[in-house]
Amino acid sequence: MLPVWLAQAIETEEERSKMEQLYDEYERLLYSIAFRYMHDSYRAEDAVHDTFVKIIDHLDSISEVKCPQTRAFLVNIVGNICLNMLTRKSYTAEVYGSDEDDRLIVETLPDPYSNTADMYSNKYEVSLVTDAIRQLPEILQDTMILYAAHGYTTKEIAEIQGCSTETIKKRIQRGREKIRKMLGEDK
Amino acid sequence: MSEMNNLQKALLIVEEERSHKYDDLYDNPEMHEFSQKYLVRRREIISMYKDPQVVIATSMSTYRRTHKIRLRTILVAALIMLLATASVIAITKPHIYYVIKEKIGNWTITFTQEDNTDESALTPVWPQIPEGFSVTENEATESHFYISMEDNDNHIIIFEQLPPDGASVNIDSERNENTIGIINETEVIISREGNAIMMIFNDGKYAYHIRGNASEKILREIADDILNKQ
Numbered sequence: 001m002l003p004v005w006l007a008q009a010i011e012t013e014e015e016r017s018k019m020e021q022l023y024d025e026y027e028r029l030l031y032s033i034a035f036r037y038m039h040d041s042y043r044a045e046d047a048v049h050d051t052f053v054k055i056i057d058h059l060d061s062i063s064e065v066k067c068p069q070t071r072a073f074l075v076n077i078v079g080n081i082c083l084n085m086l087t088r089k090s091y092t093a094e095v096y097g098s099d100e101d102d103r104l105i106v107e108t109l110p111d112p113y114s115n116t117a118d119m120y121s122n123k124y125e126v127s128l129v130t131d132a133i134r135q136l137p138e139i140l141q142d143t144m145i146l147y148a149a150h151g152y153t154t155k156e157i158a159e160i161q162g163c164s165t166e167t168i169k170k171r172i173q174r175g176r177e178k179i180r181k182m183l184g185e186d187k
Numbered sequence: 188m189s190e191m192n193n194l195q196k197a198l199l200i201v202e203e204e205r206s207h208k209y210d211d212l213y214d215n216p217e218m219h220e221f222s223q224k225y226l227v228r229r230r231e232i233i234s235m236y237k238d239p240q241v242v243i244a245t246s247m248s249t250y251r252r253t254h255k256i257r258l259r260t261i262l263v264a265a266l267i268m269l270l271a272t273a274s275v276i277a278i279t280k281p282h283i284y285y286v287i288k289e290k291i292g293n294w295t296i297t298f299t300q301e302d303n304t305d306e307s308a309l310t311p312v313w314p315q316i317p318e319g320f321s322v323t324e325n326e327a328t329e330s331h332f333y334i335s336m337e338d339n340d341n342h343i344i345i346f347e348q349l350p351p352d353g354a355s356v357n358i359d360s361e362r363n364e365n366t367i368g369i370i371n372e373t374e375v376i377i378s379r380e381g382n383a384i385m386m387i388f389n390d391g392k393y394a395y396h397i398r399g400n401a402s403e404k405i406l407r408e409i410a411d412d413i414l415n416k417q
Contacts, residue, residue, distance in 0.1 A: 020233050027229075028216035033209055035217055037341055037400070040381045045225040052232055069199060071213070072206035086383045086400045087345050122193050129197035134204075137323045139335065141201055149191075149198040170326075179194070 021065040022074070023052065029071070030078045037082035047085060051078040054160055061150055073150065077160065080142055084162030124183055132182035136175060143171040283351050283389045285376065294365070296376070296387060297355040298394040312393065314346050315412040317405045330354070336399075344399035346409065356387060356396050370407055371414035379403075386410055390417040 030051055034044035054077055055062070062070050133141060139161075146152040146160065147168075154168040161168070191199075221229075286297045308329040316322060316336060324335040332348035349356075358365060363380045375388040384406055385398040395413055397406050 016233060023229060023233070027221075028219070029209065029213050031219055031221075032212040032217040035219075036212075038381065041219065042222065042224075043381060045222060049225060049228050052229075056232070068203050068206070072199075072203040075206040075209055076202055083343060086343065087398050124193060126193045126196050126200070129193050130200050133197050133201045138205075138337075139324050141198075141205075145198045145202045149195045149202065 015059050018059055018065060025066055026074050030074060033075060033078055034082050043085060047078055047081050050081050058150060076142060076145060080160050084160065087162065128183065132179045135182060136178055140171055140175040143168055144175040147172050283391060283394065294358045294360050295355050296358065298349060298351055300352040309348065309350055312348055312413060312416060314409045342401040344401050347396040349394040349396060351393055354394060370410045373414050375410060390414055
């Protein structure tokens with residue numbers, strides 16, 4: 001479930017202007033996608049609103065408003081938010097993710113932007129890594145994209161996808177392992 | 188941000204590829220006049236820079252603000268419920284009870300089984316996969332079996348098998364219409380919100396939780412299939 005209050009910060013006039021441009025360029029597209037999922041105009045609007053709220057803290061990763069990458073980023077977020085709204089539930093610690101394995105994963109997850117994290121992929125051509133990612137289930141792709149490509153924290157992704165942070169950590173772990181395996185790496 | 192590694196580059200390529208399935212909507216978006224509620228929230232976000240004290244609410248909190256009167260009613264109801272601490276409302280098969288605690292805005296349903304001494308790991312019960320759907324994710328642990336299915340029309344179904352004692356599920360009691368139905372002679376808690384449906388039931392050995400935006404008929408067939416396996 002989404003937290004009740006989110007206090008983000010648009011810190012500069014440049015960011016405010018960028019936010020306005022993003023609305024102007026993409027809100028109709030995002031609404032159209034959300035409506036396909038929700039079949040309800042009010043809930044589709046809610047999904048669009050939540051999408052813009054979720055990107056406020058990641059505006060610096062958007063270098064250009066009108067470009068395929070930004071469009072893809074927003075499409076990804078709104079899709080995940082819609083799926084979450086359709087299947088919203090709260091996870092309980094008794095059943096989900098309080099075991100030793102989860103704690104181990106917490107300790108071993110690397111910082112996505114550190115120089116060492118995921119650098120194994122640099123041994124391979126981008127096209128090979130891309131082929132490996134294409135074979136992952138979409139839910140793992142989404143989680144990996146938000147985490148490793150856009151710098152979302154596991155907590156932020158858990159809020160977007162509507163599951164526990166432990167589940168997100170497991171998905172990241174599984175995604176990494178599958179990619180490495182497909183690239184021929186043992187570990 | 189430091190220079191992107193090849194994994195990050197590849198992830199962005201895949202993200203962009205996947206977004207192309209919405210090219211038609213980019214060129215021809217739905218004709219829609221946004222509601223006043225949406226436009227007010229849009230202005231709130233844009234004006235945050237001018238007034239950094241503005242706090243932006245997600246759809247959930249805005250919904251709560253606009254339903255204060257109803258919330259007060261629920262609050263009173265919740266206080267009454269607090270005095271009663273908890274209510275046990277349904278017994279479907281012997282031994283598994285649903286203990287429902289009403290909180291503001293949601294119910295927590297906890298499965299409980301008297302004299303449960305079975306500590307063995309959960310044995311996954313695979314549901315039938317509806318025609319047109321394929322499994323996109325599945326995970327089995329000692330206490331939880333989870334399957335996600337999806338078809339080509341953005342319909343998803345999440346199936347979960349839970350232990351008979353101690354697991355719990357939350358239901359939104361503000362937005363959802365919650366009823367009890369009968370499937371295969373078994374009482375099933377059914378929660379509906381728009382085109383999203385959730386079903387909770389048990390077969391005397393495990394509790395099950397199915398939810399998604401597929402038709403109710405499809406979800407009922409999955410529940411029926413599980414109950415036939417007992």
